[in-house]
Amino acid sequence: xxxxxxxxxxxxxxxxxxECTYTVFRTNKSTVSPEEPFFVLDNRGKNxxxxxxxxxxxxxxRTSFEFKDAAGTITADILQVDARFVSLLKxxxxxxxxxRLSGADRDDGYAVYKIREIASGGGSKLSAEDGFLQFMIERxxxxxxxxxxxxxxxxxxxxxxxxxxxxQSITDFMNCAGRTLPDNIRLWARRNLAVARxxxxxxxxxxxxxxxxxxxxxxxxxxxxxxxxxxxEARRILDEELYGMERVKQxxxxxxxxxxxxxxxxxxxxxxxxxxxxxKSQIAYAxxxxxxxxxxxxxxxxxxxxxxxxxSSRIYTNAKPGIIMEAFSMAGESNLVFIINELDKAASGKGxxxxxxxxxxxxxxxxxxxxxxxxxxxxxGVYPIATANDKDQISAPLMSRFAVIEIPDYTPEEKKIIFxxxxxxxxxxxxxxxxxxxxxxxxxxDAVIDMHKNTSGIRDLEQTAEHIAANALYxxxxxxxxxxxxxxxxxxxxxx
Numbered sequence: 001x002x003x004x005x006x007x008x009x010x011x012x013x014x015x016x017x018x019e020c021t022y023t024v025f026r027t028n029k030s031t032v033s034p035e036e037p038f039f040v041l042d043n044r045g046k047n048x049x050x051x052x053x054x055x056x057x058x059x060x061x062r063t064s065f066e067f068k069d070a071a072g073t074i075t076a077d078i079l080q081v082d083a084r085f086v087s088l089l090k091x092x093x094x095x096x097x098x099x100r101l102s103g104a105d106r107d108d109g110y111a112v113y114k115i116r117e118i119a120s121g122g123g124s125k126l127s128a129e130d131g132f133l134q135f136m137i138e139r140x141x142x143x144x145x146x147x148x149x150x151x152x153x154x155x156x157x158x159x160x161x162x163x164x165x166x167x168q169s170i171t172d173f174m175n176c177a178g179r180t181l182p183d184n185i186r187l188w189a190r191r192n193l194a195v196a197r198x199x200x201x202x203x204x205x206x207x208x209x210x211x212x213x214x215x216x217x218x219x220x221x222x223x224x225x226x227x228x229x230x231x232x233e234a235r236r237i238l239d240e241e242l243y244g245m246e247r248v249k250q251x252x253x254x255x256x257x258x259x260x261x262x263x264x265x266x267x268x269x270x271x272x273x274x275x276x277x278x279x280k281s282q283i284a285y286a287x288x289x290x291x292x293x294x295x296x297x298x299x300x301x302x303x304x305x306x307x308x309x310x311x312s313s314r315i316y317t318n319a320k321p322g323i324i325m326e327a328f329s330m331a332g333e334s335n336l337v338f339i340i341n342e343l344d345k346a347a348s349g350k351g352x353x354x355x356x357x358x359x360x361x362x363x364x365x366x367x368x369x370x371x372x373x374x375x376x377x378x379x380x381g382v383y384p385i386a387t388a389n390d391k392d393q394i395s396a397p398l399m400s401r402f403a404v405i406e407i408p409d410y411t412p413e414e415k416k417i418i419f420x421x422x423x424x425x426x427x428x429x430x431x432x433x434x435x436x437x438x439x440x441x442x443x444x445x446d447a448v449i450d451m452h453k454n455t456s457g458i459r460d461l462e463q464t465a466e467h468i469a470a471n472a473l474y475x476x477x478x479x480x481x482x483x484x485x486x487x488x489x490x491x492x493x494x495x496x
Contacts, residue, residue, distance in 0.1 A: 021042075021063065021064065021077040021078060021079065022039070022063060022077070022078040022079055022080055022081050023079070023080050023081075024080075024081055024082075024083045024086065025080055025081070025082060025083065026082075026083045026145035026146075027082060027145060028144050028145055029141075030141050030142055031141070032113045032114070032141065033113050034103070034104035034106065034111045034113055035111075036113075037082075037103070037111035037112050037113045038081070038082055038085050038112050038113065038115065039078050039079075039080060039081035039082060039085065039089070039112055040078070040079045040080040040081075040106070040108060040109040040110065040111050040112070041064075041065055041076040041077070041078055041079065041103070041109055041110040041112065042076050042077045042078075042079050042109055042110075043076065043105055043109050043110040046074050046076045046110070047069060047074075048067075048076060048101075048103065048105070048110040050102060050103065050104070051100055051101070051102055052065075052067050052100070052101045052103070053067060053098065053099070053100045053101075053118060054066050054067030054068065054098070054099070054101075055067075055092075055093070055096055055097065055098055055099065056089055056092045056093035056097075056099070057075070057093055058090055058093035058094060063077075063078045063081075063089055063090070063093065064076055064077045064078060065078065065101070076110070079108070079109050080108070080109070082145070083145045083146050084140045084141070084143055084145055084146070084179075085140060087175060087176050087177070087178075087179070088136060088137070088140065088176045088177070091172060091175055091176045092115075095172075097117055097133075098117070098118050098119070098120055098127075099115050099116060099117055099118060100115075100116045100117075100118050101114070101115060102114035102115075102116075115133065115137065116130055116133070116134075117129055117130040117133045118130075132169055132172075132173075135173075136172075136173060136176050136177045139173075139177045139180050139220060140176075140177050140180060142180070142220060142222070143177075143179065143180040144223065146179060167193060167196050167197070167210060167213065170189075170193065170213050170214070170217050171193060173217055174186070174189055174190070174193070180221065181221055182221050182378055184375065184376055185216060185221060185375060188216075188374075188375040189213060189216065189217070192209045192212055192213050193209075193213065195209040196209040196210045196213065204317060205314065208314040208319060208372070212314075212321075212372065212373050212374070212375075215321065215325070215329050215373065216373065216375070218329065218332065219328050219329060219331075219332060219333060219334060220332060220333040220334065221333075221334045221378070222333055222334050222335045222381055223381075224264050224265065224335075224380035224381050225263050225264070226259055226263050226264060226265065226291075227263070228259075228260045228263070229256050229259060229260060229290060229291070229292075231253055231256055231257060231260075233290075234252070234253060234256045234290045235249070235253060237286055237289055237290050238252060238253075238286055238290075241282055241283070241285070241286040241289075242279060242282065242283065242286065243414065243417060243418050243421075243422060244410070244414050245279075245283075245407070248283065248405055248407060251270075251403075251405050252270075252283075252286075252287060252290075255270070255287075255403075256290065259291075264380075265380070265381065265382075265383050266383075266403070267365070268401060268402055268403045269338075269363065269383060269384030269385055269386065269401065269402050269403070270284075270287070270384075270385045270386070270402060270403055270405060271343065271385075271386045271387075271388065271394075271399070271402035271403065271404045271405065272284065272385065272386070272387045272388070272405050272407055273387075273388050273389070273391045273404060273405070273406050273407065274389070274406060274407025274408065274409070275389065275407075275409050275456035275457055276389055276456055276457055276459070277455070277456055277457020277458055277459030277460065278407045278408075278409060278410070278456065278457040278458070279407070279457070279458065280387040280407055281339065281341065281387060283385075283407070284337070284339045284385040284387065285339070287337065287383075287385060288337040288339070288385075291337060291383065293335055293336050293337050293383065294331040294332070294333065294336045294337070295331075295336060295337040295338075295339055296327035296330060296331060296336060296337075296338060296339065297338075297339045297340075297341055298323060298324075298327075298338060298339070298340045298341065299341045299342065300340060300341060300342045300343055300345050300346040300355065301341070301342045301345045303323070303346070303355045304355070305355070306354065306355050306357065306358045307322065307371070308322060308323055308355070309322045309323055309324050309355055309358040309359075310322045310324070310358055310369075310370060310371050311325055311370040311371045311372035311373065312371055312372060313371050313372070314372060314374070319371075319372050320372060321370050321372040321373060322370050322371070322372070324338075324358075324362060324368060324370065325370040325372070325373055325377070328377065333381075334377070334378060334379075334381050334382075335381030335382070336381070336382060336383075337382075337383050337384075337385060338362070338382055338383070338384045338385070339385050339386075339387070340359070340384060340385070340386040340387070341386075341387050342387065342388060342389070343386040343387065343388040343394055343398065344388040344389060344390045344391070344393035344394050345393070346359060346394075346398065356395060356397075356398055359398065360397060360398070360401065362379060362382065362384065363384055363398075363401040363402075364401070365379050365380050365382070366379070367379055384401075384402075386402060391404075391406075409456050409457065410457070410458060412449050412453065415449050415452065415458060415461060416445060416446075416449050418458055418461065419445065419448060419449070419458075419461050419464075419465060420440070420445055423458070423461055423462045423465040424438070424440075424465040424468070424469065426465075427462075427465045427466050427469040428469055431469055431470070431473060433469060433472065433473060433476075436483055437472060437476060437482070437483050437484065438468065438469055438472035438473075438483070438484055438486075439483065439484075439485045439486070440468075440485070440486045440487075440491070441485060441486065441487045441488070443487055443488040444485075444486040444487045444488050444490065444491045446488065447488040447491040447492055448461070448464060448468075448491055448495075451464075451491070451492070451495055452464070464495060467494065467495065468486060468491075468494065471484075471494055472484040472486075
């Protein structure tokens with residue numbers, strides 16, 4: 001019988017973990033250059049050129065780049081890497097994706113500032129999948145550096161443990177750039193990926209999960225930080241779009257200055273109240289232009305069912321997202337201007353609830369949940385601008401969510417200047433007439449204004465400018481004359 005000696009038991013060996021070859025640097029720069037690269041390679045004796053083709057290798061933490069030259073296969077270790085791109089380099093290495101690097105040789109190594117995917121088999125032809133790589137790079141550049149590397153690694157491991165192999169492009173995006181998503185959306189995406197690949201749910205459920213993922217992954221989820229806006233440029237845009245309205249312009253500039261101080265959007269949106277045709281929508285578009293945000297419109301006069309805004313549940317075969325979610329999808333980002341037209345008609349539901357109640361959740365900046373997406377959508381980057389003709393028809397809860405700006409109607413003198421210096425020249429330029437080919441006498445201009453004395457706003461004036469310009473063009477072409485000057489009688493005969 002064998003005898004075992006327990007006095008000196010063998011000590012189990014600890015696994016050898018290779019030392020990491022690179023250091024991580026953190027930056028929030030949204031552009032890349034030799035001075036601000038993705039990463040830096042060790043170029044001592046490697047002869048890396050401006051364009052170098054090869055693949056990344058990942059022997060544990062010793063991430064490196066492998067390429068071929070006249071001397072054979074060369075391996076260059078990564079020395080420094082932007083914290084945002086650690087997961088992307090890991091993904092490129094694990095999938096043996098051939099890439100072409102563009103870089104510049106610096107004292108501390110080869111600084112890479114462009115990564116393109118090339119077709120397998122070598123050469124320099126770009127792969128058909130390069131667009132997806134550039135999409136992920138763009139999202140990562142627009143994100144902020146992770147606060148803690150350990151935390152980022154932990155998130156990567158939890159993503160890997162899901163082992164989601166279906167919907168490959170979305171899975172790859174989650175593994176490489178999932179950190180650019182808000183925490184709740186990242187968790188939601190993993191759950192929906194599990195549904196999309198599950199054999200235990202119906203094909204309909206898998207289809208809905210895939211569609212919802214496609215919508216959410218193609219939205220750039222931005223932070224609520226806003227860069228400073230030049231008040232002089234804002235004023236120039238307002239003057240370009242609007243005549244007069246000094247009090248309105250001042251209120252908007254006050255909002256811009258507040259954004260510059262806090263770098264966040266104001267707690268309240270704008271509610272523009274005034275007669276039809278006074279330029280309320282034009283003001284809203286001008287504000288979106290100043291904020292440099294995409295905009296979308298919600299026409300409340302055509303919305304009579306809350307489900308149009310909130311979407312329908314996935315339990316229905318023909319389920320789909322609501323108008324609000326579709327607006328995020330069309331904009332492609334989470335920061336945008338919602339222009340809510342005719343807010344005074346938002347309370348006219350048809351038995352299935354009140355659309356105005358849905359708006360309250362959007363306006364509170366606490367998040368919005370679409371019934372189809374089944375996920376809370378952050379709305380801190382949404383700036384609502386509503387328009388209305390009748391303030392008395394708006395409910396008190398809705399009114400309390402806005403800073404109200406009343407738009408006065410134009411005086412006859414203001415209408416005269418708007419018509420002669422803005423509306424008519426704009427139409428002439430659009431249809432290719434010179435200013436001297438279509439003119440009005442002072443009496444003709446007075447006649448135009450007199451015929452619109454009982455109309456509010458300037459929309460009718462703009463239509464009149466179109467009518468007059470079109471008639472001038474007709475006379476010039478048919479009668480072979482050089483210019484047309486409209487006097488009072490001609491104006492009245494044409495417009496009566």
